[in-house]
Amino acid sequence: MIKRVWLLPWIGLFVSLPANAAWEVNITPGATAIAREVYDLHMIIFWICVAIGVVVFGVMLWSIIHHRKSRGAEARNFHENTAVEILWTLIPFVILIAMAIPATATLIKMYDSTDADIDIQVTGYQWKWRYQYLGQDIDFFSSLSTPREQINNEAAKGENYLLEVDNPLVLPVGKKVRFLFTAADVIHSWWVPDLAVKKDAIPGFINESWAIPEEPGIYRGQCTELCGRDHGFMPIVVEVKPQAEFDQWLADTRSAAQAQAAAATEEWTLEQLMERGEQVYNTSCAACHQASGQGIPGAFPALAGSPMVTTDIDAHINIVLHGKAGTAMQAFGAQLNAVDLAAVITYERNAWGNDTGDSVNPQRITELQQ
Amino acid sequence: MDTTLSPTVDTTEHGHGPAKGLGRWFFTTNHKDIGTLYLWFSLLMFLTGGCMALMIRAELFQPGLQLVQPEFFNQMTTMHGLIMVFGAVMPAFVGLANWMIPIMVGAPDMALPRMNNWSFWILPFAFSLMLSTLFMEGGGPNFGWTFYAPLSTTYAPPSVTFFIFAIHMMGFSSIMGAINIIATILNMRAPGMTMMKLPLFVWTWLITAFLLIAVMPVLAGVVTMMLMDIHFGTSFFNAAGGGDPVLFQHVFWFFGHPEVYIMILPAFGIVSEIIPTFARKKLFGYASMVYATSSIALLSFLVWAHHMFTVGLPLAGELFFMYATMLIAVPTGVKVFNWVATMFHGSMTFETPMLFALAFVVLFTIGGFSGLMLAIAPADFQYHDTYFVVAHFHYVLVPGAIFSIMAGAYYWLPKWTGHMLNERLGKAHFWLSFIGVNVTFFPMHFLGLAGMPRRIPDYALQFADFNAVASVGAFIFGLSQLLFVYNIISCIRSGERATDQVWEGAHGLEWTLPSPAPYHTFSQPPVIK
Numbered sequence: 001m002i003k004r005v006w007l008l009p010w011i012g013l014f015v016s017l018p019a020n021a022a023w024e025v026n027i028t029p030g031a032t033a034i035a036r037e038v039y040d041l042h043m044i045i046f047w048i049c050v051a052i053g054v055v056v057f058g059v060m061l062w063s064i065i066h067h068r069k070s071r072g073a074e075a076r077n078f079h080e081n082t083a084v085e086i087l088w089t090l091i092p093f094v095i096l097i098a099m100a101i102p103a104t105a106t107l108i109k110m111y112d113s114t115d116a117d118i119d120i121q122v123t124g125y126q127w128k129w130r131y132q133y134l135g136q137d138i139d140f141f142s143s144l145s146t147p148r149e150q151i152n153n154e155a156a157k158g159e160n161y162l163l164e165v166d167n168p169l170v171l172p173v174g175k176k177v178r179f180l181f182t183a184a185d186v187i188h189s190w191w192v193p194d195l196a197v198k199k200d201a202i203p204g205f206i207n208e209s210w211a212i213p214e215e216p217g218i219y220r221g222q223c224t225e226l227c228g229r230d231h232g233f234m235p236i237v238v239e240v241k242p243q244a245e246f247d248q249w250l251a252d253t254r255s256a257a258q259a260q261a262a263a264a265t266e267e268w269t270l271e272q273l274m275e276r277g278e279q280v281y282n283t284s285c286a287a288c289h290q291a292s293g294q295g296i297p298g299a300f301p302a303l304a305g306s307p308m309v310t311t312d313i314d315a316h317i318n319i320v321l322h323g324k325a326g327t328a329m330q331a332f333g334a335q336l337n338a339v340d341l342a343a344v345i346t347y348e349r350n351a352w353g354n355d356t357g358d359s360v361n362p363q364r365i366t367e368l369q370q
Numbered sequence: 371m372d373t374t375l376s377p378t379v380d381t382t383e384h385g386h387g388p389a390k391g392l393g394r395w396f397f398t399t400n401h402k403d404i405g406t407l408y409l410w411f412s413l414l415m416f417l418t419g420g421c422m423a424l425m426i427r428a429e430l431f432q433p434g435l436q437l438v439q440p441e442f443f444n445q446m447t448t449m450h451g452l453i454m455v456f457g458a459v460m461p462a463f464v465g466l467a468n469w470m471i472p473i474m475v476g477a478p479d480m481a482l483p484r485m486n487n488w489s490f491w492i493l494p495f496a497f498s499l500m501l502s503t504l505f506m507e508g509g510g511p512n513f514g515w516t517f518y519a520p521l522s523t524t525y526a527p528p529s530v531t532f533f534i535f536a537i538h539m540m541g542f543s544s545i546m547g548a549i550n551i552i553a554t555i556l557n558m559r560a561p562g563m564t565m566m567k568l569p570l571f572v573w574t575w576l577i578t579a580f581l582l583i584a585v586m587p588v589l590a591g592v593v594t595m596m597l598m599d600i601h602f603g604t605s606f607f608n609a610a611g612g613g614d615p616v617l618f619q620h621v622f623w624f625f626g627h628p629e630v631y632i633m634i635l636p637a638f639g640i641v642s643e644i645i646p647t648f649a650r651k652k653l654f655g656y657a658s659m660v661y662a663t664s665s666i667a668l669l670s671f672l673v674w675a676h677h678m679f680t681v682g683l684p685l686a687g688e689l690f691f692m693y694a695t696m697l698i699a700v701p702t703g704v705k706v707f708n709w710v711a712t713m714f715h716g717s718m719t720f721e722t723p724m725l726f727a728l729a730f731v732v733l734f735t736i737g738g739f740s741g742l743m744l745a746i747a748p749a750d751f752q753y754h755d756t757y758f759v760v761a762h763f764h765y766v767l768v769p770g771a772i773f774s775i776m777a778g779a780y781y782w783l784p785k786w787t788g789h790m791l792n793e794r795l796g797k798a799h800f801w802l803s804f805i806g807v808n809v810t811f812f813p814m815h816f817l818g819l820a821g822m823p824r825r826i827p828d829y830a831l832q833f834a835d836f837n838a839v840a841s842v843g844a845f846i847f848g849l850s851q852l853l854f855v856y857n858i859i860s861c862i863r864s865g866e867r868a869t870d871q872v873w874e875g876a877h878g879l880e881w882t883l884p885s886p887a888p889y890h891t892f893s894q895p896p897v898i899k
């Protein structure tokens with residue numbers, strides 16, 4: 001982040017204060033040409049407003065000081081003046097046209113998402129983002145990585161508290177990236193201020209936007225549409241890399257996915273599954289069902305002691321894979337790989353005193369997924 | 371406007387006063403009683419919604435979750451918004467309308483007194499129902515006062531059905547109130563009170579009432595569609611069933627945008643009464659005020675989608691809504707210029723109502739500036755759903771709607787009670803509120819610009835300092851309202867006797883009546899020349 005040496009207070013006065021990022025007061029000039037244009041537009045309107053404010057409040061203050069009864073001011077008797085009234089209808093009108101021209105130009109550019117080098121589909125889930133690089137065989141989820149202890153004030157907060165994720169979105173520098181937004185459950189909105197991209201992700205619809213990041217770096221943002229309980233906990237991290245590093249990342253990510261697929265053909269022991277299952281549970285399930293498996297009465301059912309979890313194993317696998325229509329229970333079949341699914345189901349069947357002793361093998365899940 | 375008054379206070383012929391006991395309040399059809407009921411109700415709701423705001427601000431004082439869990443936090447933001455909008459601001463304006471409109475137009479009562487009783491008494495039931503959802507399994511509404519589908523349909527707590535029912539009741543109440551106000555203004559004016567002689571408060575309410583009748587059915591429609599989706603298997607807003615979540619937003623904001631003008635037009639009327647009184651000078655540009663108010667009302671039907679710039683509208687739609695929204699700045703500007711011109715070369719004094727009115731003009735204008743910034747679509751992409759928006763709408767709602775209501779209350783209380791207010795206490799209330807409001811909401815502009823989204827229970831560390839400042843301001847503002855309550859109660863019980871005219875520069879029919887205004891007034895219509 002750029003540290004500011006000058007603060008820009010709203011009232012339009014420059015006041016110098018020591019550099020302090022925590023007292024950040026303005027939008028970011030950003031990391032793309034469009035973002036800078038938006039920033040300039042924002043500053044133009046801001047200063048026009050300041051100028052109008054100075055005039056209006058100036059006249060008002062003048063009247064308050066000089067035309068007060070205690071100073072012996074006598075009220076004059078004018079109470080309309082057609083010429084003046086028409087004039088101060090027209091002048092604002094002209095100012096508005098002056099503002100609308102650059103705004104229109106920028107907007108038209110922002111809408112031109114043709115000729116993209118890469119297409120990435122971004123899908124909002126309660127409460128994580130899924131990134132699919134279209135035609136690149138890359139598909140992963142990105143969720144908050146700040147530990148719950150920090151949120152609950154049981155541990156010191158890290159520098160990027162609430163603005164860090166397990167798998168950031170990685171982009172190459174200088175390429176036109178087209179984003180296709182959609183959602184799996186409720187409406188979310190994907191916002192990265194430095195890219196000047198904010199677009200709603202709406203179930204059943206696809207929205208477009210684009211950016212050409214100019215500098216390598218890490219850019220952070222958040223979901224900006226109230227999307228339920230953990231709306232405040234679905235950050236976005238974008239890592240912009242030079243082309244060579246980006247290509248390397250593509251290759252690494254693909255081979256990691258292959259390794260995952262291979263792992264699904266191995267035999268896993270109950271202990272291995274439990275250990276992995278607990279991690280998966282805490283990132284994917286605990287937000288609703290709680291780490292204790294107790295759920296939240298009325299909102300999210302308990303898993304501890306639930307017949308759904310302790311009896312019919314097929315029904316259990318089915319609901320985890322396919323979700324439950326009309327509720328917040330998502331279809332995790334598409335979100336998690338076979339190993340993670342097998343592990344988390346095994347974990348749920350044995351944690352919190354459920355102790356069924358069942359273990360689910362990844363192959364079984366793979367078969368069901370086909 | 372010249373008003374002469376034939377003796378109208380008839381204490382012999384229709385001399386019966388109010389009924390005794392509680393029945394007076396339950397069964398009353400007297401516009402003054404009903405006005406009083408509305409005002410007390412809205413004060414109660416203002417304090418309730420205020421406590422919720424303080425709960426939100428207390429949680430946001432520091433990063434981390436310390437007092438409440440996210441699901442409860444969401445219920446608090448939602449309820450706070452709903453209660454302030456439907457429980458505090460709207461009923462307060464209706465209360466002022468009930469009290470003042472018949473008096474200002476020289477009518478003996480509202481046109482439809484029995485319906486008037488109904489439209490008030492529905493409200494306590496609606497709000498009890500809504501508040502009771504907080505104690506239901508799954509909790510109360512937690513999807514924001516805008517209750518976007520599908521979060522509020524497919525993913526809502528079971529109590530959403532009660533929420534829908536409560537909204538229906540509030541809608542009925544508002545429509546009945548609006549019909550009553552229109553009928554009163556159009557049919558019950560005293561002889562000689564032509565439309566262009568109506569006090570501005572009456573004018574702004576007439577326009578507001580038409581807005582209400584136009585849009586409350588739209589709100590009823592959208593919640594009914596929700597009800598169908600939830601219980602009767604339709605898919606208006608469910609994409610999986612062929613529906614469209616964006617349809618919800620179009621319908622909601624077709625109600626919602628005029629709704630925000632419903633919360634500000636009567637405020638324009640109130641300050642247009644107060645500023646001339648304390649500037650001892652006629653309102654500048656009466657006619658252009660009327661035209662400006664009407665243009666704002668008409669434009670408000672054409673701009674709903676500026677709340678939806680990020681929803682993926684086509685470019686042409688985006689441009690249309692951007693231009694239409696910017697246009698609203700023109701009539702709004704005319705109003706502000708007229709108020710300033712009224713003060714210019716006046717002979718001003720600064721009693722409490724005037725202080726609130728002046729603060730209204732300044733702070734509402736600041737809210738208007740941020741509104742203009744939000745109208746610029748490409749820039750709105752950076753502001754939308756951040757604390758910049760929270761700052762914007764609180765500048766127009768708290769020092770806008772609420773300050774004007776307080777100004778009106780301080781202005782007319784002597785007429786209602788027959789006692790003057792305690793000026794020193796009123797001024798203390800004003801200054802604490804003024805400082806509190808700015809300390810609370812000004813830093814929210816910075817928070818939003820720096821990137822803090824709204825409706826989040828916890829935030830990144832870089833937002834910590836301004837959040838702490840805002841929370842301190844909120845407690846200053848919140849606690850200082852207790853002075854207001856105390857001042858009202860002591861004004862009812864005691865205080866210097868008020869003269870009929872109350873304020874030196876006051877003009878209009880209401881000031882020709884004795885203070886306190888008798889229970890029955892204008893049973894003989896006054897003649898206005």
Ligand code: HEM
Nearest residue numbers: 423426447448451454455459514515516767824825826844
């Ligand atoms: C003591 C005064 C007040 C304080 C401290 C306060 C504070 C807040 C806060 C912190 C939020 C949550 C913002 C967010 O997370 O999005 C909020 C939301 C809101 N407030 Fe206030 N507020 C106050 C008075 C009012 C008044 C008087 C009104 C209306 C006339 C009002 C209307 C709203 C609305 C409509 C929302 C949006 C709720 C939602 O997001 O669904 N507030 N307020």
Ligand SMILES: [Cu+2]
Nearest residue numbers: 188189223227
């Ligand atoms: Cu979200």
